[in-house]
Amino acid sequence: MAVDMYQTGVSGLLAAQAQLATTGHNIANVNTEGYSRQRAEQLTTLSMFSGGQFYGTGTRVSDVTRMYQEYAFRDVLANNTERAGAEALYNHLSYLDKTLTHVNAGIAASLDDLYSAINAVVDNPGNLGNRELMLANAQDIADHFNDHYSSLEQELQIKNQDIRSRADHVSSLTAGIAELNQQIFNSGLNGTPNDLLDQRDRLIQELGQEVQITTLKDKNGMISVMLGGREPLVSGNQAYRMEARAGSPDPHQTELYLVSPGSNGLATRIKGDQSLGGQMGALFHYRDKVLGPNLSDMGKVAIAIAGAFNDIQRQGVDLNGNPGLNMFADINAPEAQGRRFLGSNSGVTGAVAITDTGALTGGEYQLRYQPNGDYLFTDVATGQKITVAAADVVAGPGTSLEITPPGLGFTLTLSDAPNTGDEMQVRPSRQGAAEMALNLNTGDQIAASGILMVTSNGDNTGTANPGVALTDGTPTLAKADYPLTLKVEDDGGGGLLYNVLDKNGNSLFSGVPDANGDIAFNDVVLTMNGNAKLYDQFQIRQAAGSGNNVNALAFAGLQNKKWLNNGKSTVTDSLNQTAVELGSLTRNQRIRAEAAIAAFDQSYDRMLSTSGVNLDEEAANLLRFQQSYMAAARVVSVASETMNSLLQIR
Numbered sequence: 001m002a003v004d005m006y007q008t009g010v011s012g013l014l015a016a017q018a019q020l021a022t023t024g025h026n027i028a029n030v031n032t033e034g035y036s037r038q039r040a041e042q043l044t045t046l047s048m049f050s051g052g053q054f055y056g057t058g059t060r061v062s063d064v065t066r067m068y069q070e071y072a073f074r075d076v077l078a079n080n081t082e083r084a085g086a087e088a089l090y091n092h093l094s095y096l097d098k099t100l101t102h103v104n105a106g107i108a109a110s111l112d113d114l115y116s117a118i119n120a121v122v123d124n125p126g127n128l129g130n131r132e133l134m135l136a137n138a139q140d141i142a143d144h145f146n147d148h149y150s151s152l153e154q155e156l157q158i159k160n161q162d163i164r165s166r167a168d169h170v171s172s173l174t175a176g177i178a179e180l181n182q183q184i185f186n187s188g189l190n191g192t193p194n195d196l197l198d199q200r201d202r203l204i205q206e207l208g209q210e211v212q213i214t215t216l217k218d219k220n221g222m223i224s225v226m227l228g229g230r231e232p233l234v235s236g237n238q239a240y241r242m243e244a245r246a247g248s249p250d251p252h253q254t255e256l257y258l259v260s261p262g263s264n265g266l267a268t269r270i271k272g273d274q275s276l277g278g279q280m281g282a283l284f285h286y287r288d289k290v291l292g293p294n295l296s297d298m299g300k301v302a303i304a305i306a307g308a309f310n311d312i313q314r315q316g317v318d319l320n321g322n323p324g325l326n327m328f329a330d331i332n333a334p335e336a337q338g339r340r341f342l343g344s345n346s347g348v349t350g351a352v353a354i355t356d357t358g359a360l361t362g363g364e365y366q367l368r369y370q371p372n373g374d375y376l377f378t379d380v381a382t383g384q385k386i387t388v389a390a391a392d393v394v395a396g397p398g399t400s401l402e403i404t405p406p407g408l409g410f411t412l413t414l415s416d417a418p419n420t421g422d423e424m425q426v427r428p429s430r431q432g433a434a435e436m437a438l439n440l441n442t443g444d445q446i447a448a449s450g451i452l453m454v455t456s457n458g459d460n461t462g463t464a465n466p467g468v469a470l471t472d473g474t475p476t477l478a479k480a481d482y483p484l485t486l487k488v489e490d491d492g493g494g495g496l497l498y499n500v501l502d503k504n505g506n507s508l509f510s511g512v513p514d515a516n517g518d519i520a521f522n523d524v525v526l527t528m529n530g531n532a533k534l535y536d537q538f539q540i541r542q543a544a545g546s547g548n549n550v551n552a553l554a555f556a557g558l559q560n561k562k563w564l565n566n567g568k569s570t571v572t573d574s575l576n577q578t579a580v581e582l583g584s585l586t587r588n589q590r591i592r593a594e595a596a597i598a599a600f601d602q603s604y605d606r607m608l609s610t611s612g613v614n615l616d617e618e619a620a621n622l623l624r625f626q627q628s629y630m631a632a633a634r635v636v637s638v639a640s641e642t643m644n645s646l647l648q649i650r
Contacts, residue, residue: 004057005642009635011058015042016629018061023621026613034202036066036611038194066194072607073201077208077215079600081278084209086589086596088282093586096155096286096294100582103148103298104575110140111571115559121448122556125549126319131443138309138327142436145302149433152295159287160254163272164244166210166280167256170233171241173207174225178239181222185237188221207233212277228275231258231268243267249342249423253288256280290585292430293381297362297578299432301571304357304564306436307331309555315469316447316551317543324447324551329437331357339431341412344423349415352428358563359409360429362578367424369417377405377426407566450550452524453543454486462488462533466526468540476523477502483541484508486519488532496534500526 022040029035043062047054114137120130180200187193200223207213207225214229218236225234233240238261245267247253256276257267270276274285306328313324330336332353341350354360363384365377373390386405394402396413404411410428418424440446452468466486477484481502491497500509500521509521519526524540543550564574 006636006639008056008058009632009637009639011045011060012632013629013636015040015059015061016625016632018042018064019625020622020629022064023618023625027615027618027622030613030615030618034198034205035613036068036194036198036201037613038064038066040064063192064194065192066197067611068197069607069610072603072610074215075603076600076607077205077213079596079603080205081208081212083593083596083600085274085278085282086593088279089286090586090589090593092159092282092286093290093582093589096152096291097579097582097586099148099151100294100579103144103151104579107141107144107575108572110137110144111559113137114141115556118552118555121446122549122552125448125552128319128443131319131446131448133443134446135438135440135443138440139438141305142328142438145298145433145436148298149295149431152291153434156252156287156291159283159291160244160252163254163256163280163283163287166283167242167244170207170210170280171239171243173203173210174233174239174241176203177207177223177225177234178237181234182237184221208278210278211280212275227258227270228277231270232260233258242270249344249425289381290582292427293362293364294578294582295433296364296427296429299429299434300357300360300362301432301564301574301578302436303331303354303360303429303432304574305571306432307354307357308558308561308563312551312554312558313447315554316450318447318449319444323451325445326439327446328439329435330439331432331435333435336431336435340410340427340429342425342427343418345418347416348418348422348424350424350426351413352426353411353413354409354428355404355411356409359407359566360564361408362429363408364430365405365426367412367426369420369422369424371420375403375405377408446552448549448552448555449543450554451542452540453550454526455539455541457537457539460533460536460538462536463530464532464536464538465529466538467529468527469525471520471523471525479542483539484524486526486538486540488534488536490534496532498528498532500540 018040019042022038026037040061041063042059045057045060047056049055114134117130117134117137120127121134124130177200180196180203184193184196184200187196204213204215204223204225212228213233214226216224216226218224222236223234224232224236227233231240233242240261241259243257243259244254245257247255256270256272258270259265259267272280272284273288274281276284310326310328310330313327316324318324334351337351337353338349340352343350361379363382364380365386366380368376368378370376370387373393375388375393377386377388378384379386386408388403388405392404394404396402399416401414401417402411403414408428410426412426450468451470454466454468456465481504483503485501487499487501489497489499496512497510498512498519499507500519502508509519511519513519513528517528519528526540558571560570562568562570562573564571565577569577
């Protein structure tokens with residue numbers, strides 16, 4: 001028989017050696033992240049026909065393959081992206097939730113102290129100590145809002161830097177994948193480069209933590225990677241570079257661009273939002289739809305407080321008899337209005353004036369000019385759309401335009417009509433917490449006394465107790481016109497007629513109160529609280545002196561006044577609502593993160609059941625292949641002995 005027993009034994013010896021080497025490689029890499037268990041594929045060699053029979057000629061190792069299931073890997077890749085994004089967003093929200101809880105506690109305590117000081121001023125408006133304490137507490141509130149803004153502004157900058165760092169990391173990963181693609185292509189001509197394939201899969205998984213990706217494998221073994229199934233990141237051995245650049249229209253709002261190989265810097269802008277997936281998508285969602293709107297929500301409260309106190313200040317006179325100055329910085333200062341608008345067209349500037357602090361939502365809006373002349377406001381956080389029709393746009397001086405979206409509490413003035421493609425953002429309250437600053441220097445500047453006072457005639461029979469205010473805080477009636485007299489007379493038909501006369505008997509008003517019970521004339525508004533009777537009389541006079549606490553009472557009334565959120569919330573209510581909403585969002589995100597982690601662990605365990613190294617199994621294989629090696633060596637030894645015996649025959 002022509003079968004080469006020696007060669008057969010050698011083939012078994014080499015095969016067992018390959019099996020032992022592969023098993024040893026598996027054992028050595030049991031703790032290597034991303035390693036897939038390998039197996040030497042063993043086949044019989046061609047048989048030999050002799051004497052009417054086929055005889056085996058041994059064995060050979062056809063390939064060394066890795067235990068890998070593409071479906072299991074894709075499942076892990078998808079769940080890994082979801083887990084990374086969910087965990088990252090939860091960590092971001094958790095930080096903000098703790099920060100806001102601390103800030104709210106400080107503001108609430110400062111507000112309580114402020115109203116206690118205001119009540120002391122009400123009791124003794126001439127006491128300078130009480131006034132200084134009130135001013136100090138007002139400064140404390142401004143400091144809390146300023147500190148909160150500074151903290152979150154720093155957080156915004158950190159997130160922008162994080163986006164830049166992650167963009168660089170994505171670029172390094174895509175470059176690594178492209179390089180491995182080329183190495184795998186070159187090595188694949190001579191076998192299966194299992195370790196290179198594992199390295200590439202590990203980079204793909206790491207890339208999947210950053211952004212959502214899809215992969216396509218070609219016939220040459222190269223993998224193309226797509227960002228969300230749309231934009232290419234890797235194409236064969238070509239890698240695209242991800243760059244973070246200044247945003248538009250807000251240069252401080254970093255955006256992403258994809259730079260293709262050999263494009264000389266030309267790049268494609270990527271929409272930065274949660275659809276990016278992974279940690280990058282979580283970053284953009286947190287920065288643009290949580291962090292920014294939270295700044296605006298807190299800014300809304302700061303603007304409301306400043307606006308309300310300023311309005312009351314302008315209704316009164318200070319301890320020196322001078323008209324009250326703004327307690328806080330003017331919420332509609334020209335610089336403040338200009339900072340509330342951002343546009344990509346340098347030829348179009350904008351100014352946002354707060355018209356109703358109670359109607360402010362704390363929202364931030366993307367503004368688009370429509371081809372038909374309409375203006376579309378889109379809330380960044382909620383996606384709510386509000387359209388201002390072209391017919392409702394008011395032409396201002398020169399080429400300026402006034403745009404007032406209904407129910408949002410502000411008016412936007414544009415210097416000129418924008419172009420259809422212009423990108424614009426309107427942030428009515430983003431800077432509110434930063435801009436809150438005390439405007440008064442000394443306690444005697446607090447306008448605790450009202451400019452006007454109403455006193456009732458002692459012979460009145462009705463229950464009316466009118467309140468009085470000025471429409472703009474600055475009296476237009478001359479001092480010589482005061483005191484004014486309000487007389488309740490018979491209208492000749494059985495009803496009541498209200499007549500207001502100046503000091504010289506000139507009529508300023510004759511009629512009845514409006515639906516709100518107000519009597520408005522010149523710059524004065526009388527609110528008829530209670531019911532007046534025929535022949536009742538009231539005197540309205542300009543007030544001065546430390547003993548008048550009418551305005552101080554108005555300050556104190558703000559504590560329980562519901563004027564925020566369209567008259568539904570006090571200041572404390574609004575702060576609590578913001579904290580509760582964020583806390584609920586954080587709690588829900590924690591649940592999502594836990595679910596995403598569980599889904600990833602399940603899919604990862606399923607993949608490991610195939611590709612993971614089991615030391616018990618490898619130890620058994622080690623013994624089995626060791627015995628195979630020894631047996632094959634014995635075959636070689638027997639073949640050698642047989643040959644020696646044949647050679648010794650004479």
